[in-house]
Amino acid sequence: MTPEPPEATAAVTVVGLGADGWAGLPDASRAALRAADILIGGPRQLDLLPPECAGQRVAWPSPLRPAVPGLLAAHAGRRIAVLASGDPMFYGIGRALAEEAGALRVLPHPSSVSYAAARLGWPLEDVEVVTLVGRPAARLAAALHDGRRLLVLSADATTPGEVAALLRDRGFGPSRMRVLEQLGGDRERTTAESTADDWPARQPPGDPLNIVAVECRRAPDALRLGAVPGLPDEAYEHDGQLTKRHIRAATLGVLAPAPGELLWDIGGGSGSIAVEWMRTHPSCRAVTVERDPARAERIRRNADRLGVPALRVVTGAAPAVLAELPPPDAVFVGGGLTAPGLLDACWEALPGGGRLVANTVTLESEALLADAHRRHGGELVRLAVAHAVPVGGFTGWRQAMPVTQWAVRKTPDTSSGADR
16 A cells, blocks of 8 residues: 555645535545534635534635744644635646645645646647736736637636737737636536627626637737837837847847846836746846936836736935845846946845846946946947938838947856945
């Protein structure tokens, strides 16, 4: 017989539950719920349990996440079973419980995503999953690419309509949509296929327990946004303070974002560097610092439109506001280089292995970068871009202002701030 895994003796067991309720649970899940002294879950989930589950029933308060430590502490020493929807470790309560309780016994149920892929005949590895549970619909925009299939986890019955509205607004009105409700249960239903353009007239709100299937189709006249840095300048609302497309792509290349990393974007302008840093991976984070309130609001609008509404915008002047920010993995300085102490403050904030990139077009700031390069090393380059333009009946080159760029990686032995 295979030995019982250590987590089987954990004080907290997390049981995945589907729309089919008690009838859909395997024997191990049923046994765990019968044996529990405390049963924690949403009212809908608790109502699915039969009387033979005799433990004390505790409904989650709202907001849920902050309540987790207190509930676990209040029932310490007793056998706790937590009810979760589908797979607890897939956008579920399992993550919060693992962070607070440590070892867990997790008994998963097929997730709504697995059910949806099975019903639609979509290979799950080719599908992108976007959750809008407790998150703004704007984050869906980053996943919109022609031909991609998306499964959107809905917050409630209004989510499909919000998804359709966002698709129309972002130039994906021809996208095909279906809503799958109560997956795995007796009331399972899949709506007829419709386009986002037709959704308002044909699809009134349905069941709140649903998932939205989207096959992305870009309208012919919609701006094409790629998956790598260097989005068209027209993708941004700006007042001229914009790192232009080719320079932006080169800048993101040396910043080298990786999953989970945090960027400081100093002198945000229109927010393009921070926005495209976050678009490289859903777990990438960024804080942009902009002293002009009007530009700060413009950055927020650009972040929403381009699918990264979690971008944090700090309105204030650097370096004064930097002390309040979490430690960065990388720093980009696109404005305000001549502010006293700014470059030094950014360097001090970087951990070993962190990257700093600064761009400028002025001689005064270029002198500061040359001095920083002398003290800290790195790479000092000049980036020049020219565009072909009409010259009478012919074509010539129009040179944009050259950009001086300093890029440096802080080696671990300089993490105390000392020069190399």
